[in-house]
Amino acid sequence: MKIEIKNISKKFGNLVANSEINISINNGIHALLGENGAGKSTLVKIISGQIAPDNGEILIDREKLILGSPIESINSGVGLLNQDPLDFGNLSVLETFLVGIKDANPYRNLKQTKENILRIFQKYKINIDFSQKTKNLSIGERQQVELLRLLYNGAKLIILDEPTSAFSLEQKKMMFETLRSLTKEGIIIIFVSHKLDEIIELCDTATILKSGSVIHSISKPFDSQDIIEKMFENTSSKIKRDKTFTNENNFTILVSGKDFLGRNTEDIEHRFSYGSVIGIAGLQGSSNDSYIKNFFTNEFSKTKLVLDSKVTIPKKTYYYMPSDRIEKGLFRDLNVLEHFGLFKSSETRFLNWNKIKNISSKKIKKFNIRANFSNEVSELSGGNQQRLMLSLMPENQSILLLEQPTRGLDFNSAENIWEMILSRKSKDIAIFFSSTDIDEIWEYSDIVISVSGKSIVNINYKKELTKDKVINYVSGIV
Amino acid sequence: MLFENTIVTVISLSTPLIIAVIGETISEKSGVINLSAEGTIMISALSGFAFGYITDFAIIGFLAGMLTGSIIAAFISYCDIKLRMDQIAVGFVLTILCIDLSNYLGQDYVRINGPMVTKFAIPFISKIPILGNVFFNHSLITYFSILLIPISWFFLNKTNLGLSIRASGENPLAASSRGINVKKMRMFGTIIGGALLGLAGASFSLYTKYGWSESHTANYGWIILAIVIFGGWNPFRAAAGAYGFGLLQVLAIKAQTVTLALSQILPLLPFPIMIFILIFIQYINRSERNKFPKFLISILGGNQPEALGRKLPEDVK
Numbered sequence: 001m002k003i004e005i006k007n008i009s010k011k012f013g014n015l016v017a018n019s020e021i022n023i024s025i026n027n028g029i030h031a032l033l034g035e036n037g038a039g040k041s042t043l044v045k046i047i048s049g050q051i052a053p054d055n056g057e058i059l060i061d062r063e064k065l066i067l068g069s070p071i072e073s074i075n076s077g078v079g080l081l082n083q084d085p086l087d088f089g090n091l092s093v094l095e096t097f098l099v100g101i102k103d104a105n106p107y108r109n110l111k112q113t114k115e116n117i118l119r120i121f122q123k124y125k126i127n128i129d130f131s132q133k134t135k136n137l138s139i140g141e142r143q144q145v146e147l148l149r150l151l152y153n154g155a156k157l158i159i160l161d162e163p164t165s166a167f168s169l170e171q172k173k174m175m176f177e178t179l180r181s182l183t184k185e186g187i188i189i190i191f192v193s194h195k196l197d198e199i200i201e202l203c204d205t206a207t208i209l210k211s212g213s214v215i216h217s218i219s220k221p222f223d224s225q226d227i228i229e230k231m232f233e234n235t236s237s238k239i240k241r242d243k244t245f246t247n248e249n250n251f252t253i254l255v256s257g258k259d260f261l262g263r264n265t266e267d268i269e270h271r272f273s274y275g276s277v278i279g280i281a282g283l284q285g286s287s288n289d290s291y292i293k294n295f296f297t298n299e300f301s302k303t304k305l306v307l308d309s310k311v312t313i314p315k316k317t318y319y320y321m322p323s324d325r326i327e328k329g330l331f332r333d334l335n336v337l338e339h340f341g342l343f344k345s346s347e348t349r350f351l352n353w354n355k356i357k358n359i360s361s362k363k364i365k366k367f368n369i370r371a372n373f374s375n376e377v378s379e380l381s382g383g384n385q386q387r388l389m390l391s392l393m394p395e396n397q398s399i400l401l402l403e404q405p406t407r408g409l410d411f412n413s414a415e416n417i418w419e420m421i422l423s424r425k426s427k428d429i430a431i432f433f434s435s436t437d438i439d440e441i442w443e444y445s446d447i448v449i450s451v452s453g454k455s456i457v458n459i460n461y462k463k464e465l466t467k468d469k470v471i472n473y474v475s476g477i478v
Numbered sequence: 479m480l481f482e483n484t485i486v487t488v489i490s491l492s493t494p495l496i497i498a499v500i501g502e503t504i505s506e507k508s509g510v511i512n513l514s515a516e517g518t519i520m521i522s523a524l525s526g527f528a529f530g531y532i533t534d535f536a537i538i539g540f541l542a543g544m545l546t547g548s549i550i551a552a553f554i555s556y557c558d559i560k561l562r563m564d565q566i567a568v569g570f571v572l573t574i575l576c577i578d579l580s581n582y583l584g585q586d587y588v589r590i591n592g593p594m595v596t597k598f599a600i601p602f603i604s605k606i607p608i609l610g611n612v613f614f615n616h617s618l619i620t621y622f623s624i625l626l627i628p629i630s631w632f633f634l635n636k637t638n639l640g641l642s643i644r645a646s647g648e649n650p651l652a653a654s655s656r657g658i659n660v661k662k663m664r665m666f667g668t669i670i671g672g673a674l675l676g677l678a679g680a681s682f683s684l685y686t687k688y689g690w691s692e693s694h695t696a697n698y699g700w701i702i703l704a705i706v707i708f709g710g711w712n713p714f715r716a717a718a719g720a721y722g723f724g725l726l727q728v729l730a731i732k733a734q735t736v737t738l739a740l741s742q743i744l745p746l747l748p749f750p751i752m753i754f755i756l757i758f759i760q761y762i763n764r765s766e767r768n769k770f771p772k773f774l775i776s777i778l779g780g781n782q783p784e785a786l787g788r789k790l791p792e793d794v795k
Contacts, residue, residue, distance in 0.1 A: 050655075050793070070654070070655060070657055070795075071657040074656075074657050080655070082655075086649070086651065086652040086655055087649070087652055088644075088645055088648040088649050088652060088653075088784075089648070089649075089784060090648050090781055090782075090783065090784055091644065091645070091648060095641060095644075098638075098641055099641060099642065099645040099652075099653060099656055099658065100642075100645075100653070100656025100657050100658055105638050106638060107636050107637055107638055107641075110636075
C-alpha cells in the first residue's frame with residue numbers, strides 16, 4: 001500500500017489553498033498538521049473527491065485516482081471519517097450501515113449481509129445492537145460504526161478529520177487501539193488534528209502545512225516543542241496582558257452542594273475580585289460551556305455569583321456570548337447594519353438609521369471588522385463574525401460570559417479577538433470564558449475553574465497551579 | 479349484514495385516499511413535501527374525467543391523471559433541486575393555481591356522464607362467505623389501492639432503492655457523500671408520489687365521487703396531508719388513518735337515516751379527532767421517551783424524515 005500525492009494545487013479566487021503539495025505515505029498513521037487555514041481541509045476534500053484540484057495527481061498503489069468525484073475516491077479505497085458523524089439518526093444502525101454499501105443488493109440476502117457486518121463488528125470487539133435507532137448511540141459509537149462501515153466497503157486509506165473532538169477519554173482510547181490494529185493490516189491512516197498530544201501518541205509520520213504548502217515532513221519520535229515552533233513559525237504573540245487590578249470589590253462564586261443531576265458533591269466557595277479573567281477549562285463534551293451559559297440562566301445548578309453584601313449579582317449585568325456564532329449569536333441573513341439597528345432598537349420606537357450608521361461605522365473601525373454595512377453575516381469569516389459579536393456587547397456590563405470565544409478561529413484571528421477581550425478588562429468587570437484548549441486557558445486566565453465531566457473539580461488562582469495540574473483536573477485525574 | 483356492507487363501502491370509498499396518502503408518504507420520505515396535494519388531486523380529477531370522457535376508456539383517464547400529477551411533481555422537483563426554492567411556497571402557489579385552473583378548464587365537463595369503473599369480482603375467492611364479498615368484490619382500482627399498501631412498505635423498507643430514497647430524505651449530505659445521487663432520488667420520490675396523487679384524483683372522478691363539478695374534490699388534499707403525519711410516514715399506519723377517515727364518512731351517511739342532528743355532526747368529527755391525535759403524537763414525540771408505555775410510542779410515535787421540507791445543502795452535487 002502506498003499513497004503518493006503529487007504537486008496538488010488549488011486556488012479559490014485569489015486565495016491559494018494548496019500549492020504544489022507533495023506527500024508520500026507508505027504505511028502507518030500519518031498526521032496532517034497546521035493551523036486553521038493552512039490547507040488541511042482542502043487537501044482532505046481533494047483526496048476524498050469532494051473538490052477537484054487545479055492540477056496535480058494522486059496515486060494509490062501506483063494507480064492514478066480520478067479526482068473530483070466522491071464515488072471514484074470511494075471505489076479506489078478512500079474512506080473519510082468526518083468530524084461530526086455524517087449519518088442517519090432516524091434510521092436503524094443496520095440501515096445506516098447499508099446506505100451506499102458495496103454489496104450490489106444487500107436486501108436480496110439480508111441475513112448473509114447481516115452476518116458479514118456482524119463479523120466485522122466482532123473482529124474489532126465493538127458491541128452495538130443493530131436494530132436500535134442510530135440517534136440512540138453516543139457520538140463516539142456513531143463514529144465507530146462509520147469507521148467499520150468504511151472498512152467493510154473496502155477502504156484502504158482512511159482519513160480522520162479531527163475525529164476525536166466529541167470523544168470521551170475512554171472512547172478515544174478504544175478508537176486509537178482500533179486504528180493501530182488497522183495499520184497492522186496494511187491500511188494507511190491520515191489523521192488530521194491540531195491536538196499535539198494525540199498526534200505524538202498515535203502517529204508515525206507527519207506533514208506540517210502552512211499557508212497551503214508543505215513546510216516540514218517529520219517522523220517519530222516527535223518533539224512537541226519543535227512541532228509548535230514549526231507550525232507557528234514567524235507568528236509570535238504580540239499581546240500585552242500584564243494589566244492587573246487589585247480591587248476591593250469582591251464577589252464569591254458559590255457552587256452548591258448538589259450538581260444538576262441531584263447528586264451530592266462538595267460545596268465550593270471561591271472569592272474573586274472584579275478585574276479578573278476566569279477561565280473555565282474542560283475537555284470537549286464536558287460541561288464547561290454549560291457553566292458559562294448557566295451562570296447566566298441559572299437553570300443548570302444552584303451555582304451563583306454573590307457579592308460580599310450577600311446579594312446575588314443581578315442578571316441584567318451579565319453578558320453572554322454563545323460559541324455558536326451563526327446559530328445562536330447572530331442572524332445569518334441579516335446584514336451588519338441591521339445587527340447594530342437591532343442592538344439599538346430597545347432604546348427607541350423608531351429607528352434612526354443615520355444615527356445607527358454613525359455608531360456602526362465607529363464600531364466597525366474600532367473592532368476591525370472587515371465588512372460593509374450591507375454584508376450579510378453569513379458572508380463574513382468566522383473571525384469577523386466573532387468581532388461583530390464583541391462589538392455588539394454593551395459597554396456597561398460587569399460580568400462577561402464568553403463561551404469558547406475563539407472556537408474554530410486560526411491563530412492570528414484568535415490573538416486578535418483576545419486583544420479585544422483584554423482591552424475590556426478593567427477593575428469593574430469580571431470576564432469568564434470557557435475553552436477546551438488548555439493552552440488558551442493557561443495563557444489568558446488569572447483564575448482557572450477546572451471542570452471534569454459535569455462537575456467543577458477545582459477553582460484556583462493560576463499562580464498556585466501548574467498547567468499539568470489543570471490537565472489532570474480536566475481529565476479527571478485528581 | 480349491515481356491518482359487512484359498511485366495511486365494503488369504507489374500503490371502496492377510501493380508494494383515492496389510500497393511493498394519495500401512500501403517494502404523499504413516498505414523496506415526503508425522499509424529503510420533499512408536495513404541498514400541492516389539494517390542487518394536484520383536483521386538476522387530476524378533471525383531467526382523468528375529461529380524458530376518460532373523450533376516449534371513453536376509463537384506463538386512459540387514470541393514465542391522464544397520473545401524468546398530470548407527475549408533471550406538477552416534476553415542476554416541484556425542478557424548483558427544489560435546480561432552483562433550491564422553498565417547497566412550501568411553491569406547493570402553496572401551485573395549489574391555488576391548480577384549483578382555479580381546474581374550475582376554468584372543467585366548465586364543459588360539469589355533470590355529464592363519462593366512462594364508469596365497474597366492479598370486478600375475482601373468480602372463486604369472491605365466493606368465500608363474508609370475506610369474499612368484503613375484499614374480493616371491488617373495482618380494479620380498489621384492488622390496486624389495497625395492494626399498494628404492502629408494496630410501498632416493502633419498497634421503502636426492504637429494497638436498496640427505497641433505502642436510498644429514505645437516506646436522501648434524512649440527511650442529503652451524508653447520502654451524497656456515500657455516493658448516492660441524492661438529486662435523482664428526490665426527483666424519483668417526488669414524481670412517483672405525484673403520479674399517485676394524480677391517480678387518486680382520477681379515482682375520485684371516475685369512481686368514488688363519479689363525475690366532475692366545480693371544486694369536485696375540495697379539502698381531500700389537505701386531509702391526506704394530515705393523514706400522512708398521522709401515519710407517522712409509515713404506509714400501513716397512513717392507510718389505517720385513511721380507512722378510519724373513510725369509516726367516519728360512511729357512518730355519517732348512514733346516520734342520515736337515523737337522526738338528522740347526528741348526520742350533521744358526524745361529518746365534522748374527523749377534523750377535531752385528527753387535530754387531537756396530531757397534538758397527541760407531537761406530545762409523545764417531544765416528551766421523555768420512557769414516560770409512555772412502549773407500545774403506545776411504537777404505535778403513535780412518528781418518524782419524520784429529518785430533512786423534510788428543507789432546501790438541499792449547497793454541497794450536494
